[in-house]
Amino acid sequence: MTANSQRRVLLAKPRGYCAGVDRAVQTVEIALEKYGAPIYVRKQIVHNVHVVRTLEERGAIFVDETEEVPEGAIVVFSAHGVAPVVHDEARSLDLRTIDATCPLVTKVHKEAVRFAAQDYDILLIGHEGHEEVIGTTGEAPDHIHLVDGPDDVANITVRDPEKVAWLSQTTLSVDETIATVEKLRERFPKLTDPPSDDICYATQNRQTAVKEMAAQSQLVIVVGSTNSSNSVRLVEVAKEHGADDAHLVDYAEQIDPAWLEGVDVVGVTSGASVPDELVQGVLAWLAERGYGEAEEIESVQEKMRFSLPKELRKDLRVTPV
Secondary structure, three states: OOOOOOOEEEEEEOOOOOHHHHHHHHHHHHHHHHHOOOEEEEOOOOOOHHHHHHHHHHOEEEEOOHHHOOOOOEEEEOOOOOOHHHHHHHHHOOOEEEEOOOHHHHHHHHHHHHHHHOOOEEEEEOOOOOHHHHHHHOOOOOOEEEEOOHHHHHHOOOOOOOOEEEEEOOOOOHHHHHHHHHHHHHHOOOOEOOOOOOOOHHHHHHHHHHHHHHOOOOEEEEEOOOOOHHHHHHHHHHHHOOOOEEEEEOOHHHOOHHHHOOOOEEEEEEOOOOOHHHHHHHHHHHHOOOOOOOEEEEOOOOOOOOOOOHHHHHHHOOOOO
């Protein structure tokens, strides 16, 4: 770094909470206020360590399986969605369910059901073991084949090459998904597209913002958890589009000062499940080390909002006196 250079911070916009995450977190918060603790949540409501810990402190109990919830209790289903069998399990235990599945994930579920009803082989682009993939696959297990990236396309076997459709996990890298679809179309020229792009608007917008920011940054810090698919993708996108280096951290304290050696410009962003207070913590950490006030790089405006789950809206209605 030259003697007269100025350390700068570029801050991606949009970043942080998307509409689906905001809705899911609010769902648990309002359920705790309305019904009192404990409120059970199947899986992590969103993939963020800080959010989960904060809700646990308020009385939420996170479980891995439906059978861990006491009979008759309230359980919230996470933003990533669940398979129909999970709803069946909840009914068998007489559980009161609140479904906080992101509406964009629900859309993919409905597409899977529709394609299966038409007897298509469905090629689901996504990562094995991800909760969203498990939930979507559960809608039509006999019809869905998982495709984990372009290199997996050669391994796919279908019944009728002329009756094949594709869907995708909503939090993937846009570029990788496009590359996978191109490979699939080479193998299956009659491949049917979903009615609309399945990659979530927020995932796309955050990746677009990072591409613009990374081109101007030597180092990009992404705030997010390691099990957050969209956060991990942001690190990859930053490295692919100009940043010399990029790292994922949950908290500012996890930043290694060695990353800043010789770095004039630091880009900062956060995954779609990250509260902005964690980003502010990173900005404060950087300011203490001579990086000035952050300059926002806005690539697109977001105005998307989702209403609360219908089960919660029903109980929040004011009863006339």
